Amino acid sequence: MGIQTWTFLIVGITFLLYIGVAIWAKAGSTKEFYVAGGGVSPLANGMATAADWMSAASYLSMAGLISFMGYAGGQYLMGWTGGYVLLALLFAPYLRKFGKFTVPDFIGERYYSKQAQLVALICAIFVSFTYCVGQMKGVGVAFARFLEVEFSTGIFIGIGIVFFYAVLGGMKGITYTQVTQYCILIFAFTVPAIFISLQMVGNPLPQIGMGGTMEDGIYLLDKLNQLSVDLGFNEYTSSGMNDRVNMFFITMSLMLGTAGLPHVIVRFFTVPKVRDARVSAGYALFFIALLYTTAPAIAVFVRTNLLQTVSNKPYAEMPAWFSKWEESKLISFDDKNSDGVIQYVANPSSNELTIDNDIMVLANPEIANLPAWVIALVVAGGLAAALSTAAGLLLVIATSISHDLLKNYLKPNISEKGELRAARVAIAWAVLAAGLAGLNPPGFVAEVVALAFGLAASSFFPAIILGIFDKRMNRQGAISGMIVGIVFTTIYIWYFKPQLGGIGTPEGYWFGIKPEGIGTLGMLINLAVAVVVSRLTPPPPVDVQNMVENIRIPRGAGAAIEH
Amino acid sequence: MKNKTLDQYWNCNLRYLVILLSIWFMCSYGFGILFADSLNQIKLGGFPLGFWFSQQGSIYVFVLLIFIYVYLMNRLDQEFDVDEK
Numbered sequence: 202m203g204i205q206t207w208t209f210l211i212v213g214i215t216f217l218l219y220i221g222v223a224i225w226a227k228a229g230s231t232k233e234f235y236v237a238g239g240g241v242s243p244l245a246n247g248m249a250t251a252a253d254w255m256s257a258a259s260y261l262s263m264a265g266l267i268s269f270m271g272y273a274g275g276q277y278l279m280g281w282t283g284g285y286v287l288l289a290l291l292f293a294p295y296l297r298k299f300g301k302f303t304v305p306d307f308i309g310e311r312y313y314s315k316q317a318q319l320v321a322l323i324c325a326i327f328v329s330f331t332y333c334v335g336q337m338k339g340v341g342v343a344f345a346r347f348l349e350v351e352f353s354t355g356i357f358i359g360i361g362i363v364f365f366y367a368v369l370g371g372m373k374g375i376t377y378t379q380v381t382q383y384c385i386l387i388f389a390f391t392v393p394a395i396f397i398s399l400q401m402v403g404n405p406l407p408q409i410g411m412g413g414t415m416e417d418g419i420y421l422l423d424k425l426n427q428l429s430v431d432l433g434f435n436e437y438t439s440s441g442m443n444d445r446v447n448m449f450f451i452t453m454s455l456m457l458g459t460a461g462l463p464h465v466i467v468r469f470f471t472v473p474k475v476r477d478a479r480v481s482a483g484y485a486l487f488f489i490a491l492l493y494t495t496a497p498a499i500a501v502f503v504r505t506n507l508l509q510t511v512s513n514k515p516y517a518e519m520p521a522w523f524s525k526w527e528e529s530k531l532i533s534f535d536d537k538n539s540d541g542v543i544q545y546v547a548n549p550s551s552n553e554l555t556i557d558n559d560i561m562v563l564a565n566p567e568i569a570n571l572p573a574w575v576i577a578l579v580v581a582g583g584l585a586a587a588l589s590t591a592a593g594l595l596l597v598i599a600t601s602i603s604h605d606l607l608k609n610y611l612k613p614n615i616s617e618k619g620e621l622r623a624a625r626v627a628i629a630w631a632v633l634a635a636g637l638a639g640l641n642p643p644g645f646v647a648e649v650v651a652l653a654f655g656l657a658a659s660s661f662f663p664a665i666i667l668g669i670f671d672k673r674m675n676r677q678g679a680i681s682g683m684i685v686g687i688v689f690t691t692i693y694i695w696y697f698k699p700q701l702g703g704i705g706t707p708e709g710y711w712f713g714i715k716p717e718g719i720g721t722l723g724m725l726i727n728l729a730v731a732v733v734v735s736r737l738t739p740p741p742p743v744d745v746q747n748m749v750e751n752i753r754i755p756r757g758a759g760a761a762i763e764h
Numbered sequence: 765m766k767n768k769t770l771d772q773y774w775n776c777n778l779r780y781l782v783i784l785l786s787i788w789f790m791c792s793y794g795f796g797i798l799f800a801d802s803l804n805q806i807k808l809g810g811f812p813l814g815f816w817f818s819q820q821g822s823i824y825v826f827v828l829l830i831f832i833y834v835y836l837m838n839r840l841d842q843e844f845d846v847d848e849k
Binding site for chain 1 (some may be wrong): 773785796800813820824833834841
């Protein structure tokens with residue numbers, strides 16, 4: 202069987218599986234719809250959180266990105282995992298004890314203010330929606346490439362499938378579908394890595410294999426360093442030329458943003474107990490770590506393979522995968538000195554080869570000559586990653602609209618049935634809107650994702666942490682902190698991102714901090730403003746102080762409750 | 765429950781947090797970023813140590829920290845009789 206047949210077969214089977222699971226886990230109540238009835242086991246919740254978290258970008262682009270960045274790629278690896286430690290230690294148990302459905306719920310109640318809730322609500326919708334548009338685009342790209350259809354057709358297929366199981370199943374359906382998707386995506390990600398690790402260093406564990414020795418007895422990483430230096434690139438494992446300040450700030454901003462993203466936090470409302478919320482974060486990070494520790498190994502393998510295969514080799518002798526990706530314009534070769542040999546070097550004026558980050562994971566099995574079914578599996582895994590993340594985000598948007606906006610603001614008397622219907626209608630519209638925005642993505646989607654992390658870091662993170670750990674924090678402090686944090690971060694990112702129409706240049710960066718890392722500074726400013734303002738204004742009411750006392754101890758956590 | 769014991773429980777929790785988060789900070793920002801250059805002089809098998817912390821080690825430490833926290837807190841909850849029945 203060819204690759205195409207295998208792809209149809211494996212993708213088809215996995216899709217039938219998702220739809221079957223969605224029907225089996227259909228939601229019957231708002232509680233089931235929003236937080237899966239608060240009855241998901243910590244292990245299943247951990248897997249679902251991991252699938253929710255690992256997007257098409259983690260799956261398809263990250264290893265490729267790292268393979269081009271080398272050591273500095275660690276900022277993504279640490280940044281997108283370290284936030285879970287903050288979540289587990291600082292947020293999850295307390296928010297679970299608090300026992301409501303959403304982050305704006307918490308902000309509204311803790312700061313006894315509808316305005317604060319509204320600010321949080323707008324942030325939550327904005328952050329989730331920008332993130333989601335990127336995912337829908339990922340879904341479209343994935344379908345288009347694998348089913349060999351137009352990009353727009355790819356997006357419509359994606360809309361249809363997410364629509365079906367998210368609208369039907371709510372959080373319950375999504376959670377169990379994500380468990381299935383996690384299993385598929387991690388299997389698909391690690392199998393090729395294991396094969397390649399065996400081929401290159403004879404070790405079945407890629408995490409250890411990347412530090413192993415090759416047939417000639419030379420350490421793989423030493424070999425890669427040598428190859429890189431020979432072509433004029435930096436040493437792969439070295440931090441010598443990197444910008445330490447920005448690595449620090451970007452890593453921190455990603456961690457704080459992770460801990461502040463509403464679609465991640467809401468996960469910890471779905472487990473039965475406070476102790477489950479704690480351990481669930483541990484399981485989630487364990488499952489995420491399986492992929493995140495494999496990715497840098499893939500990056501090393503694929504980089505070495507690539508340099509050995511293409512560098513200084515005649516163009517005419519390139520293997521079949523080379524011309525295949527050339528057709529889709531993801532590899533391009535421009536024979537500047539017309540010698541018919543590929544010069545892949547660091548110097549842009551003599552470099553002849555351009556490679557898109559995204560193809561490294563996809564092309565990896567082909568570069569290593571793995572069987573066709575492995576290639577098809579990688580495709581199915583990529584689709585699982587994109588779909589599971591999109592579905593989780595859409596649910597947060599729908600919950601924000603039907604629960605936070607409709608029930609808490611516009612129509613407090615709405616019946617349970619009416620709210621459930623509104624949630625389904627909201628999710629349907631959200632899928633369509635995100636899909637259409639993804640269809641014609643404004644060029645700045647990738648840039649806006651940086652903004653999503655920056656905003657989550659500079660708005661939610663301090664508001665939640667102060668709400669739990671500072672009993673004296675009051676409405677005035679929290680609101681002014683959030684507003685200053687958001688305004689500062691937004692303006693900074695906008696001003697220094699030419700893609701968003703900003704006019705700033707890198708010379709103007711404050712302390713040399715790139716826009717991607719500014720969320721860290723925004724968070725600190727928010728924190729400082731909130732503490733100062735709160736100490737100058739009256740303390741919060743006694744019942745709020747009692748509530749803070751109460752969420753600090755686990756006993757008495759019921760299921761997530763209605764107001 | 766008396767406020768005195770609640771305060772003790774909370775202070776003990778905060779102490780755990782400070783210790784665990786210091787390790788969290790040291791392994792990622794310390795070993796993985798700030799001191800990576802000097803650590804790279806040391807080899808762990810084929811890995812320069814700073815590089816290993818930045819791309820592998822810190823992630824293992826993160827996972828461990830959460831499970832240690834879970835263990836400590838479950839024990840603490842029982843000790844102060846605030847665990848869920």
